[in-house]
Amino acid sequence: MKLEADALFEQAVETLIQDIHAQYGYDFSGYARASVYRRIRRFLGNKNLASIEELRKNLFQDSYFFENFLQEITVNVTEMFRDPTFFLALRENVMPILSTYPFIKIWDAGCSTGEELFSLAIILKEEGLLERTKIYATDINQKVLKQAKEGIFPLANMAAYTTAYYAAGGKTEFSSYYTSSYGSAKFDASLVKNVVFYPHNLATDSSFNEFHLILCRNVLIYFNRTLQERVFGLFDESLVSLGYLALGKKETLAMSQINGHYTCVDKSNRIYRKTT
Amino acid sequence: MKKEAKVIVIGGSWGGIKASQAILKQLPASYSIPIVMVLHRLRHFDGNLQIVFEKRVALQVTEVEEKEQLKPGYVYVAPSNYHVLLEKDQTFSLDVSELENYSRPAIDVTFTSAADAFGSNTVAILLSGASKDGSAGLKYIAERGGTVIVQDPQEAEVDTMPLAAIALVPGCQIMNSERIQAFLLSLHDH
């Protein structure tokens, strides 16, 4: 019984993915399915929808409802200085090399609500590079980009972020970067004055510039191998020779076709450097 | 439909590391069914569970890498701060979404996806723990005809998790670690 219902659910998800692509242009066909099933079931539960049929009715009649769905399907969970040792490695081993360029360009792909972006900007500032760096912060989801621009994060998270900041080699008082009010911490807007925010879909959009460093962390885990390969190709096209690619703690370039043109400069922090 | 164990998923929390070591230590290096283990840890514990297990079991112990293919002879340990999901093509996906039951990795997430991927060929074992994580996933597996086993609450270091599962999943089998071990060996011997 349940197994049959599961099979029907899974079929309905495939049709839904095709129809979303046709109507809204978002292509989820390369997303790893186990997580898609889980997100959709969760969304159905939250919205009190009994079936995919009901979901479809809402999705295709109401683009606002679709926006809502998009946010739930893509996982936006993030934090500042996630994996502090990664940010420490960035500070100690990558920044000195970046500092040899007169002008630095960085792409933060899948920046979500901006916690990673502000962490990066703080490191650049402390290493004296922020003024001559331009960061492109992109995400598939416009709503999180808006939040990223504002740089307002829950005050309750600051204790954990302060610890992570020092573990990432933080050089000053972490609280000097934000002002707090009503349970929120608003980060200094000057940290992101050289940042451009814009929507970019890694599944369908193309390369748009050349960068010295690309960060794409905890995004590829949601993609299947084929889509991952596409994205690696995109990054390869968008990196200068000797540029750096930084992935999430559990993501790897090892299986990809571009791996041969890269050296892994920090295995545990998943930092790669283009050799050609 | 004939059942054939294709994956063994093990969940545990407080006391779960010790219990799973006791269960796994007798399995031969050639054990034919891949084993996936989700054990709660302190949220930012980065210490390596792999090392804790490696010394005590004959099987290969490795931390899950995303999109990795499941292989016999391996025990896959969920990394800290990631949920682990199984795909139908017998690979792993990782996920950093919200904590579930205050945990990431959460046992329910792995159990549920195991049943989606392997249906009645899933064998799940829930061990000691001071949490309610795992029972919903166990129920989900039982409803799909999988084999569900709960560590005997009498033996468990903390019985909250086994008791929660027994209450939610009336059809589960209750076994102590010695019997779990014998059961796992019996799956291998055919």
Ligand SMILES: C[S@@+](CC[C@H](N)C(=O)[O-])C[C@H]1O[C@@H](n2cnc3c(N)ncnc32)[C@H](O)[C@@H]1O
């Ligand atoms: C789990 S968050 C990771 C945030 C941050 N990089 C970190 O590691 O903390 C994943 C982000 O990827 C974005 N994303 C998902 N699919 C995408 C796609 N096709 N193109 C661009 N961004 C995508 C989501 O909207 C989400 O903000």
